[in-house]
Every structure is written in structure tokens, then in C-alpha cells.
Amino acid sequence: MATVAEPSAAHPASRFAGIGVTYEGRDPALLERMLPLVDYIEVTPETIAEQHGDRLALSSAVMAELRALNGAAKILVHGVSLSIGSHDGWAPSYFQLLEELLDQLDVAWHSEHLAYTRVDGQHLGIMLAMAKTNEALDLICERVDAIQARYKLPFLLENVVHVVPDAPGDFSEAGFLNALATRTGCGLILDAYNLECDAHNQGFDIEAFLDELDHRHVRELHVACGVEDNGFLLDVHSRLVRPSTLDLAERVVRSANGAVQVVTYEFMPEAIPGLGHDAIVQQLLELRRALARLP
Amino acid sequence: MAAQQRKLLGLVRSTYDGESDSDPYIRTVAASADLLEARRNILLWRVWVLERMCPLTFALLKSRGALGELVDAFIRRCNISPFRETQAPEFLDMVSTYPDHVLASVSRFERALMRVRDGESGPFEVTWNVDPHLVLIRLAMQLPLDEPIEEGAWRVVVSPQEPGGFSIERTG
Numbered sequence: 075m076a077t078v079a080e081p082s083a084a085h086p087a088s089r090f091a092g093i094g095v096t097y098e099g100r101d102p103a104l105l106e107r108m109l110p111l112v113d114y115i116e117v118t119p120e121t122i123a124e125q126h127g128d129r130l131a132l133s134s135a136v137m138a139e140l141r142a143l144n145g146a147a148k149i150l151v152h153g154v155s156l157s158i159g160s161h162d163g164w165a166p167s168y169f170q171l172l173e174e175l176l177d178q179l180d181v182a183w184h185s186e187h188l189a190y191t192r193v194d195g196q197h198l199g200i201m202l203a204m205a206k207t208n209e210a211l212d213l214i215c216e217r218v219d220a221i222q223a224r225y226k227l228p229f230l231l232e233n234v235v236h237v238v239p240d241a242p243g244d245f246s247e248a249g250f251l252n253a254l255a256t257r258t259g260c261g262l263i264l265d266a267y268n269l270e271c272d273a274h275n276q277g278f279d280i281e282a283f284l285d286e287l288d289h290r291h292v293r294e295l296h297v298a299c300g301v302e303d304n305g306f307l308l309d310v311h312s313r314l315v316r317p318s319t320l321d322l323a324e325r326v327v328r329s330a331n332g333a334v335q336v337v338t339y340e341f342m343p344e345a346i347p348g349l350g351h352d353a354i355v356q357q358l359l360e361l362r363r364a365l366a367r368l369p
Numbered sequence: 370m371a372a373q374q375r376k377l378l379g380l381v382r383s384t385y386d387g388e389s390d391s392d393p394y395i396r397t398v399a400a401s402a403d404l405l406e407a408r409r410n411i412l413l414w415r416v417w418v419l420e421r422m423c424p425l426t427f428a429l430l431k432s433r434g435a436l437g438e439l440v441d442a443f444i445r446r447c448n449i450s451p452f453r454e455t456q457a458p459e460f461l462d463m464v465s466t467y468p469d470h471v472l473a474s475v476s477r478f479e480r481a482l483m484r485v486r487d488g489e490s491g492p493f494e495v496t497w498n499v500d501p502h503l504v505l506i507r508l509a510m511q512l513p514l515d516e517p518i519e520e521g522a523w524r525v526v527v528s529p530q531e532p533g534g535f536s537i538e539r540t541g
Contacts, residue, residue, distance in 0.1 A: 124487060125454045155451045161371040167452075193378040197448050199411040202377060209370055237407040238380075238398045241373060275403065303413070306406040310413065344417040 091327050093361055094150060094294070094338030095354075096311075098122055099136030101343075104351050109146055111358040114182065114336045116150045119171035121343065130167060132174050140179055150294070150336070151175060151184035158217050158231070159190035159204040172225070185230035185263055185294070188214070188254075201234045206243030206250040211257075218258040230293055232263035235271045235309040236278070247278075248286035261293035266322040267300070267315070271307040280322070289330040295323045297361070298340040312345040314357050320364055328368055337361060380404055381411070383445060408444075415440050415449070415456065422457030423483075425508045426464055426476045432513050433472075439464060458483060470498050471518075474525075475508065478535075481527035485534060492528035501525055501537050 092113030097105055098121045122136040140149065156168040172184060189201035204210045214231075221229050233251065245253060255262055264287075272278035297319050300310035327334045339357055341349060376395045379385025387399030398404055419440065420427045430436040443449070443460050450456070461483070464476040474497045481493035497504075499518040507514055522541035527534060 120452050123452055123454055125452070125458065126487060130452060130454070161374050190374065191451055193374045195448075196378055196382070197450055198378055198381050199414070199444060199449050200381065200407060202374075202381070205370065205373065207370070213370070237410060238377065238403050239394075239401055241394050275406075303409065304402075304406055306403070306410075308406075308410050308413065310410075310417070312417075342417070344421045 091295070091334045091365055092336045093358060093365070094336040095358060096338070096340045096342075098343045099133060099139050101346065102139060104346065104354065105139065107351055107355050108358060109143070111355065111362060112147055114150050114338065115140070115143065115147045116152050116338050116340070117175070118152050118154055119168070119175055120153065120155045123171055130171065132171060137175075137178055148182040149179050150338070151181050152232075153184065153186045154201075155191060156186040157189070157191040158186055158214060159188065159202075159210065160192055161190075161213075162194055164217060165192060169224075176225070176227075181227060183228035183230060183261070183293070184225065185232060185261075187234050188231040188251075189234040200237055202238065203234050203236045203240065204250075205241035206245040206247065207241075208244050210243075211245070211250060211253055214254060215257045218254070218260045222258065222260065228261055228293070230261040230263045232265055232296065233268055234265075235268045236276055237309075239276065246283075246286060248283045251291070252286070252288045255288065255291035260291075262291045263294040263296055264292045264326055265296040265298070266319045266326070267296065267298040268309060269322065270316075270319055271300075271309055274307040284326070284329070289326060290333045292326060292330050292333055293335055295326055295334055295337045296340055297323050297337060310345075311340050311342045312348065313341075314349065314353060315339065315361075320361070324364055324368065327365065337365060381407060383408065411444055412437070412440055415444060415460075418453050418456050419460055422453065423461055423476070423479050425479050425505065426461060426472070428508045428511055429472060429475050429504075429514070430464075439467075471504060471514075474498075474501070475504065478505070478525055478527065482534065485527055485529050490529060492526050492530070495525045495527065496540075497523040497525060499523075 094114035094116050095108050095112045097115045119132060122133045123130045124133045151172060153168045155165050157165045187201055189203055191198055191201050251262055269280050273280050297315045298311045299313040299315050300308040301312060323337055339361060376385060376387060380387050380399055387395045390396050430439055443463055447459050458480060461476045461480040465473050467473055474495055477495045481495060484493060485491055499520055501523050503518050524538050524540050526536050
């Protein structure tokens with residue numbers, strides 16, 4: 075159990091940003107403990123979808139849980155199946171689930187990953203980062219414009235881990251994100267742990283990236299932690315956040331000077347038994363304290 | 370872009386070796402330790418999901434040392450979607466065709482439980498050539514199946530009408 079007074083979400087963690095957390099439903103005891111500590115609940119439609127015959131639909135039980143929040147926390151939708159960067163078009167299932175969700179809940183914004191997960195209808199089983207080329211930028215911008223025109227909601231894209239070496243391109247990582255956000259007006263999610271994975275696995279220069287990135291576009295930060303396997307840091311969201319990740323997130327919140335609205339702690343539902351409710355609650359408390367310390 | 374994405378799909382799913390590709394970038398990826406780790410990452414994600422979604426079949430495969438091999442086969446053969454809910458049914462459908470009768474029966478039983486949980490009325494019948502009681506109890510308790518199991522013919526009926534969700538009957 076938490077041993078300190080748990081602050082109320084009625085008072086955001088700091089003047090800079092609120093706190094968000096993943097919740098995939100079916101664990102009301104965890105939700106009850108997290109809710110006083112967070113300002114936002116991040117929902118992944120694909121994770122709360124159920125298969126009914128040939129049709130995928132949002133779980134009515136989980137949707138009832140989310141409706142019962144009744145404004146106690148704002149809802150963020152964070153998809154994983156859109157595959158916005160596939161050369162042959164995106165996956166419409168994300169939109170079907172998003173629309174089903176929007177029919178039932180007020181959503182602060184929705185977001186996806188700057189990546190592709192399928193090619194010619196074949197699933198990769200993992201997200202691959204886009205090549206940072208003019209061709210890719212044009213394709214993504216056109217699709218982001220279409221999404222923003224279709225849904226009158228802010229739309230954000232997140233940097234993903236580079237699980238294979240980056241392809242030659244016309245832009246740096248930050249340059250591509252700056253151009254994308256400037257051209258379309260979309261927001262960015264910066265995943266601090268993904269940056270650390272890239273630094274560890276690929277020698278990615280986080281300092282140079284942060285120097286070049288226009289932080290005004292960063293609306294949300296993700297913090298998480300995975301496991302190390304064969305010397306690689308894996309993006310699996312199974313552990314508590316490392317101090318270095320938290321430090322990185324704090325730096326970006328400070329430098330974005332009010333642009334970042336939420337720092338979201340992400341963990342996968344499969345990790346809950348290993349982490350335990352107490353540890354998740356302590357993590358959220360630590361996150362609140364860290365943000366409250368910001369000048 | 371299309372050609373590069375198609376080749377990367379082949380590399381990630383081990384259907385293309387890329388070693389002599391005309392594109393030096395594809396050759397770099399093909400020779401990289403990152404690619405091996407990416408494939409392992411895909412396997413680990415599937416393992417985590419399957420452990421949660423089909424614990425009985427998962428436990429049996431693990432106790433027989435066959436988990437990695439079958440999840441690997443699942444990744445190579447099936448077009449696995451990012452929807453967690455679809456992964457376990459597809460995996461169980463694949464495992465249920467395997468010649469190991471106990472494995473096939475456990476996976477069919479778990480698939481039937483899933484169908485009922487998803488609202489199908491059934492009933493679903495699963496035949497066994499060993500006593501299901503001991504198998505299911507030990508798997509549910511995550512204990513090894515290291516003692517002899519009585520052979521014979523049993524029928525398990527899974528249905529929302531059955532008290533507890535299923536019944537076991539000896540048929541021969």
C-alpha cells in the first residue's frame with residue numbers, strides 16, 4: 075500500500091504537465107488505486123477489442139468501466155494497428171475501433187506510431203520505423219492531413235524504437251519529426267524510453283536529437299521500461315521506469331516550456347502480475363513528485 | 370519505398386535472406402545482430418500474450434520444452450495481427466492440428482472455453498485419449514505432467530449450460 079498521502083488528480087502534477095497511465099480494463103482494483111494519481115487514462119483500442127465471429131468490437135465490459143470514469147480522468151486513445159507508414163495504405167480497423175470509442179466517450183486526443191506494422195496485408199509482428207525520406211514524409215503528411223480532416227480531434231504521432239538499422243534518408247530523426255509537425259500541425263509523442271533503447275542498441279545520439287527537435291510540438295511524453303536481452307534493450311513495457319528515463323522526461327518537459335500536457339507511464343497488461351499494483355501506484359507517485367519538483 | 374518495405378518484411382519474417390540483395394542497406398540489415406534480436410522480440414511479445422491468453426496450452430508446451438519451436442512456427446506460418454484477442458485463437462487452432470493427442474485436446478479445450486467466454490452457445494465437444502482430470506488439474510496448478518496418465522476414451526463438453534462451464538465423461 076502507498077504510505078504517503080496520495081494527491082488528487084484535481085490538482086495536476088505540476089504547472090507543466092499532468093500524469094497519464096495505461097489502462098486496458100478488466101482490473102477495477104488497479105484502476106481505483108491509479109485514478110486519484112492521474113489526470114489521463116491512455117486506452118489502446120486494439121487491446122480492449124474482442125473478436126465476435128469475424129468482427130472486432132470494443133469490449134462492452136471495458137467500455138462500461140471507462141464510461142464510469144465520468145470525467146475523473148481524461149481519455150487518450152493510443153492505437154497500435156494503423157500502420158500509417160505502409161506503402162500500400164493504412165489499416166482501417168483502427169478507425170473502426172476509434173469511431174466506436176468516440177461514440178461512447180469524450181477523448182482529449184488520439185495518437186499512433188510513426189511506423190508501419192504491415193506490408194501488402196502481411197503483418198510484421200513488430201513496428202518498423204519509417205525511412206526518413208522526402209517520399210515517406212509526403213506520404214505521412216498526406217495521411218495525417220486526412221486523419222485530422224476526418225476527426226476534429228488533435229492527432230499525435232510517436233517516435234518508435236529502431237529495431238533494425240535505420241535506412242538512408244533525407245532527414246535526421248528530429249528533422250523528420252519537425253518537418254512532419256510543421257507541415258501538418260500534428261502533435262508529437264516523445265517516448266523517452268524508446269530514445270534510450272535507440273541509444274543503447276544503435277548508438278543514437280539523444281543529445282543531438284533533443285537539440286535539433288522543436289520541443290514546441292511535443293504534447294505528450296511516454297515513460298516505460300523493458301528488459302535487456304542479448305545486450306539489446308527491448309521495448310516491451312514490462313518494468314518500472316529507470317531514473318535515467320525519468321530524468322530525460324523531466325528535461326523535455328522543462329525545455330518544452332508548457333507544450334507537454336501529459337507524461338504517461340506505460341505498461342503492458344501482461345506485466346501487471348509481475349509488477350504488482352503497489353509498485354505501479356508507487357511509480358505514479360514518483361512521477362508526480364518528479365514533475366512537482368520542476369521549477 | 371514499396372520494395373524496401375517488402376524486403377524488410379521478408380527479413381523480419383525469415384522468408385527472405387537478403388544476403389545478396391542489390392541494395393546495400395538490405396544487406397546491412399540482413400547481416401545485423403539487430404535483425405536477429407528483432408525476430409526474438411517478436412517471439413517474446415507472442416510468448417507474453419499467449420501465456421496470459423491460453424495458460425493451459427502454454428503450460429503444457431513449456432513443460433514439454435516445445436514452446437519456442439511452436440511459437441516460432443506460429444510466427445512463420447500465420448499472418449499475426451496486432452490484435453491480442455486474435456492471437457491466442459489462431460495459435461490454438463494451429464496447435465490443435467498437431468499429432469500429439471494430449472496437446473491437441475488441451476488446445477481444443479482451451480479454444481472452446483474461449484468461444485464460450487466470447488458469447489458462443491456451443492456446446493463444444495473435445496475427445497481425449499487420456500484422463501483429462503489429471504491433465505487439467507496439473508496444468509492449472511502449473512505442475513509438471515511427469516506421472517503416467519490413465520489411457521482410455523473421454524469426452525469433455527464445454528458449454529455455458531454446464532455447471533462450471535464444462536463436464537467430463539468417460540466414454541470407453
